[in-house]
Amino acid sequence: MSESKYFDLHITGLGYLNRVREVSPKKGASFYACDIVALHGSADAPDKTRFDCRVSGQEAERLIKAAKSYVDEDRKVLIGFKLGDLYPDLFEYQKGEKAGQTGVSLKARLLRIAWVKVDGETVYTASADSTQEPESSAA
Template identity: 55%
Template sequence: MNTSHYFNLHTSGLGYLNRIREVAPKKGDPFLCCDIAALRGEAGNAEHTWFDCRVSGKDAQTLVRRCIDACEQKRKVLIQFRLGDLYADTFVYARGERKGETGVSLKAHLLHIGLIKIDGEEVYRAGREAEPQPAPAEPQPEPTPQF
């Protein structure tokens, strides 16, 4: 039996969702991508670290698609996220002040979204939209053994 083993690198945080888009490669199936401007540092003076993400989790894909209109309207879409398979990719700027310079892009797979706030209003929290669970059945008394 051939069993594959993997090492998982997960990154979690809070950040702003941007640039949601469908990518159609020349070979292979189209896939959903987005950018996340992750917050780091002191809350009153936070800095951003940008991640270019392929949206991989099925629930994450549904949730990101629900945010397309808000992002296109330039509303602030804040998410709590978990990324996997983070790696750095280099590129050369094609235009602008940095044309010809080498840049670095942090790439990852967006696996999970735990919270979404749009313009400060919570619109999703993991676990709250789940189907209500049926109440547990009342315990039944044990039958008296007959000898």
């Protein structure tokens, strides 16, 4: 049996954590999801890009579950993150002034959280051994 090979595309950055939720699909196991509003560009006036993320991995899920209470209290939760498997998802607005228009949502898997800050105070930093990259299986 031949070994599968993959090419990885990862997005790393920092952003605000929002909409932490447990998703229970009709088929399959439940999972956690969240939105990350990533910051990029000038530090004086950063641009923002929203990612709708499925949480992957036990450590990332543990951290998201722990951060959910802060998000629910409307506290500012800033995280360092790594995303993978980015893809666009088209949808149609159902309500509001954009009703009937097509929109796009950027979907990804939240693979890793490097650090978490709540209201500017660091509450989690990944250990040095968890920051190592997995060996690439790309050709």
